[in-house]
Every structure is written in structure tokens, then in C-alpha cells.
Amino acid sequence: MRFLGVLTATGGRQYQRGASVIARTDRGLEIGEVLCQSDDDVLQWMKDPTEGQILREMTEEDARDLERIEARTPEELDTCQRCVENLKLSMQLVDIEHIFGGERIVIYYLAESRVDFRELVRTLASEFQTRVEMRQIGVRDEAKLLADYGDCGCAVCCNSHLGQMPPVSMRMAKLQKATLDPTKISGRCGRLKCCLRYEFDTYEKMQKELPSIGTSVITEEGPAKVIGHEILTGQLSVMTEDRRRLLVDVAE
Template structure:
């Protein structure tokens, strides 16, 4: 049988389970535990809970002891060291012109390591800075880059609602938040109103998102035409929490009805059948301020055009003169200056195969023929 307690090291931080052993521990007590980074002082959140031997996680660390007054004095001393290290590191960053923002310095309980938390847009070369810090404070130095959400969690602040930030008061884990959550809750998509101190979307947009999705399923969508016992119109606005529906009637008025008063969808106005005229020859009603146009009559054919057509038909067609035969021009052969025709160059039969002749007339690379009488 094991007694398991849950401990946190900072407010709204991550929770860790430890084996309490035989110690008499209650929620709210300060305890000294062994962590991967060294000794740490944490607060008991819940427990102890008895678990069987098979249900206990493997490798669970054990609480060393309850915090003593001397341990609390050591904690206050470490807080003073953190402030001193923060000011020194901030001066060195400004002197070197480094593109980074120092957020917080945290000392381990036993003082064996100092962790410097910072934010930056990219990678930062802080090797010389670490040498200065280690030479000044004579302890191990760790530089840890964090995000903007973690920065708000460490620094803290007041939100637009007037309360303490959720991330530094009770929110332990960050959940993904999207613009779709703001649209589903009919919020104005103003970045100044839906963004938090970190510059990201408000974490509280996720709190009521599922509730809005469930309530919206029973309401008609905006733009649909619905009917009630007294009227019909197009859905203009919705109040999801109260169930109020604002309808825009055919005469342009806005009527607010409850969700239970909607009987169903109504037929669109354009699909209603229209009354056909009694006969096809019935004249259309004249509009105000306009006289009725007389019916258009057919125009007679012009006499000049008919006479011209008859004259063109009676005139005999003149035959076109025969085309002249094409003149064939013979290309003259190129001649030399003495008047004799120029002879073309003879093709070398060896050039086809990539050979060329030597000065004696034999192909390159072949044996010359023997001389006569040799």
C-alpha cells in the first residue's frame, strides 16, 4: 500500500505525484522533494490517497521531509539571489545588444543551478553571456527559451475582464484556440478584444464553446425563412443563450420570437404562384406618368430598293479579262570572271566517314601505295 500526494512547485503549475511514505502530510503543507534537476520545495495540492502496490506508478519519487523554518529562510534567500541575477543579466544583455528578452530567473532550492528564462524571435548566441554569469554567481547556468504564453504565465497580470489572468491563477495546461470559436459565439472579430496579454487568442474562448455548439443545433440558421402562428420572415439575428430569434418580415419589420414559437420553415416569397391573365390579348395596365405605346405596324418595302435590285438583275454580267500567264524566271548559273560557269566543289568521300587526307593525297592513318618500280 502506497500513499500518493499531488504537489505543485508554482501557482497553477503542473502537478506531480510523489510517494508520501509514513509522513503526516495534508493539503497546503510545504515539503522538500527530490526532482530531476535537484532538490525542490513544493506545496501539497491533494492527498494523500492510498493505492495498492500494483496501481502505484513505477519510479515514483519519495518526499524527503516537511519543510522546516530553516527551509523557508533558504527560500527567501534564493528569492533575493534571483532578483540580483535578473538585474545583472539584464545589464549584460543591453550592453551586448542581444535580441532577447529576459523574463525570469529561478534558483533551485539547494542553489546548485540558476535557470534564466527568456523569449526571442530566433536562435540567440549566448555563450559569452553564460560565461559572465557563471563567473559572477559561481553556479551552473541554464538558458531556457520559452513562448509568449509561458511568459504571461510567469509574469502575470490583469485581463480585459478585470480578473487575474487564467494562465497564472488556475489554468495549468494551454488548449488550442481558433477563430472559429469566436465566430460560433457571435463575438466581434476585433483583435484587441479577442486577444490576451500574450498576443494570442483568449484562452476563455474555449470555456463555453461546446455549450454554444449544443444550443445552436436547436436554432434555425441565419438567412432561413421560418414561420410562426402570427407571422413569417427571415432569421436576422440569434441570441443563443436566451433562445431569442429576430425575424425580418416581408414588410421590413423586425419581430423577436422565442425558440418554441417557431413552427418550421416557410416557403420563399418567390415560389408563390402568380395569377395568370385572362387572355393573351389583354392589354397591360399603363404605368403612372407614361402614355401607352401604340402597336407597331409593318413598314412597306422601299420602292427605290426594289428598282435597284431589278436593274441589277437585268444588266448583263461583264466577263473578267483573262489572267496573264505567270512569268517563269530561270535562275542564271553562277559564272566566273572569264564567263565560264562556276564549277561546284567536289565532295570528299572521306569526309563522310570523318577522315581527312594528308598532303600526299592518302587518307589519314592509311599506308601510302608503293612507288612504281619499287
């Protein structure tokens, strides 16, 4: 799981954007990527950012350690799955995250209801000889963990730049006149695409500048009633008194 954080560099060192670094956070020793210099403008967009210290740049030895950790993850996931089945727990394992310093293993899972995983944690802690943390996630978080690219060809938003994932409604798709085909407006998580939110506020603001649906207007063809909006082009779909449908500019 990716977390945005505001970390200070020890010794006043400077790090270039994109540099892989070793940092100490409240979770332990972690590997991170430098995004940018932080200032007040950046902080106002971040809610409860992770805090900590950047200790140094990642070395070749660190990279080899990371490869070893990643190589044994599938086997550890199989071990977790076997324990879940033995304990007959109603949960779906999604992923395992190793804190680089070995302080803990975080296990992400899906479940429809509360799960008593105390016995599972004891078993796994004994098996892996480290602290085990269970974290229940939703389907959108699952995509954030595992998905790579969306059907737009770009990296999925939740795994590239979104720190938070506010809800997306069908109204947002309808207002932007997006297709309502679920297969085309759903993301990798199976829920409505996060990008439907990006321009929604602009569409909503522009719509407020147009006459409401049902409003009577005067056009070059005579009196008519507004039956729809073409928000981006600033046009109205109207019906005249003789039941003709017209598309007219708001300026008219």
C-alpha cells in the same frame, strides 16, 4: 514557472492540502504546494506531469533560505541583462528561477528568432557557479510567470490552475457575443483571454440545436428568415418578408 506534478510521499506520510513541502524532481530539489490526493480521475487530465518524491514539509530554515534566494534575484537579473547587452543578443529577459537545491538556474526569455546563447551560458555559469538553463517562452508564458490578477479580480488562470494553454480564437468571442473591443477581451499577456474557451463548447453545442442562419422559418408573424441567434435564451433573430426584424422563441 509553476508545474503540476504527481509526487509520492516518502515513508507513506500524509500531507494536508496547502502544505508547503520539499520535493525532489527531475529538475532537482524544489519547493511545492500540496493540492490534492492523486487518483486516476486526476491523472487523465494531466499531460506529462512532473514526477518525483515529497521528502518532507518545509521548515523555517527552508523559508529563510528561500528569502535569501529571492532577495538576490534582482541583482542576478541585472547581471544577466548586462551580459546579454555585452554579447549583443536579440532577446528579452523575463525572469530567473532558482531550483531550491541549487542544482541550476533557469532563465526565461522572449525572442523573435533563434538565439545562439552558448557564450552567454558559459559566462553566466562561471558567474553564478551553477548550471544555467535557457528557456525560450511566448507572451502567454510570460504572463504565467509574472502576472497576478486579471481584470475580473481573480488570479490569472494561467498562473493558478491551467496546466496547458490551448489557442483561443476570435470566433469564440463572437459566438458568445462578447464585446470585440481588444482592450476588454485581451488578458494580461495581450492575447485573447483563456476564459473565452471555458464555455465555448457549450455555446457551440447549443447553437447546433438552432436553425442555421439563412434558414426559412414560419413564425406567428408569417414566413421569415433566420439572421441571428440568441444562444443562451434559445431565441432567433429573424427578418420577415416585409423587412421587419423580430426576436422569436425557437419553440414558436
